[in-house]
Amino acid sequence: MSDLVIRVGHLFPELLNLYADQGNIAVLRRRAEARGIELQVKSIKLGMELKVEDYDFLLLGGGSDREQGIVGRALTPYRSDLQTAIEENMPILAVCGGYQLLGEYYELVSGERIPGLHLLEMVTKPGKGRLIGNIAVDWLEQNREFRKETIVGFENHIGRTYHDYPPLGQILEGYGNNGDDRYEGVQYKALIGTYIHGPLLPKNPHVADQLLRHALSYRGHFDSLHALNDSLEWQAHCAVLTQLGVKREKERS
Numbered sequence: 001m002s003d004l005v006i007r008v009g010h011l012f013p014e015l016l017n018l019y020a021d022q023g024n025i026a027v028l029r030r031r032a033e034a035r036g037i038e039l040q041v042k043s044i045k046l047g048m049e050l051k052v053e054d055y056d057f058l059l060l061g062g063g064s065d066r067e068q069g070i071v072g073r074a075l076t077p078y079r080s081d082l083q084t085a086i087e088e089n090m091p092i093l094a095v096c097g098g099y100q101l102l103g104e105y106y107e108l109v110s111g112e113r114i115p116g117l118h119l120l121e122m123v124t125k126p127g128k129g130r131l132i133g134n135i136a137v138d139w140l141e142q143n144r145e146f147r148k149e150t151i152v153g154f155e156n157h158i159g160r161t162y163h164d165y166p167p168l169g170q171i172l173e174g175y176g177n178n179g180d181d182r183y184e185g186v187q188y189k190a191l192i193g194t195y196i197h198g199p200l201l202p203k204n205p206h207v208a209d210q211l212l213r214h215a216l217s218y219r220g221h222f223d224s225l226h227a228l229n230d231s232l233e234w235q236a237h238c239a240v241l242t243q244l245g246v247k248r249e250k251e252r253s
């Protein structure tokens, strides 16, 4: 065993846990422990103080409109600490409602705007009908090159998100950010914002490992992670691709 530790801050698990988003942490824990890395997880609940400098990774899950408003207000005092951490390459995974909160605002069907943290130049507006279903995307590098790997999961949102940052992926099946531009999610430094629930990481072990690598390097460790036996994870991943009629990159050309 090494003495490596990753300190995880789980933001408002009591409010933001749609479609089992906290399962992302279970996956990170298992994959870290299999490499001799301890994952120390602390839940930051409403009313508790957030010391951003105490963490190496933050998870912000999805939630309903009401919960987004509460969390947005609760996180506002920490906005500049979060901005600094993001600029210093702290990995953050923000899912659906949590993803929308990173932007300037999330507009409701009524026209009311829930203010976001404005950590990214990004807005979310309502559209006609919810964007629901399984989703598969081609994972993109931050320079928008294809990584030749897919990411799969489930989405359910009414908000349509617009930004000019590198997206997480290009849509193969599903809707993603807004159902129009064929992009899903955002990548900024080590932060990932995504509409993918399910939760995201159990069926996407390659994404989990990228987050672990970023968390380790945020702590100043640049060790590579040894491979694990992910056959079950890939079976689950491929089951979604098959359901959607999408071939894996290797099988496509």
Ligand code: GLN
Pocket: 018, 061, 062, 063, 064, 065, 095, 096, 097, 098, 156, 157, 158, 159, 160
């Ligand atoms: N309330 C947001 C929407 O519907 C986010 C929902 C979610 O986190 N799944 O757009």
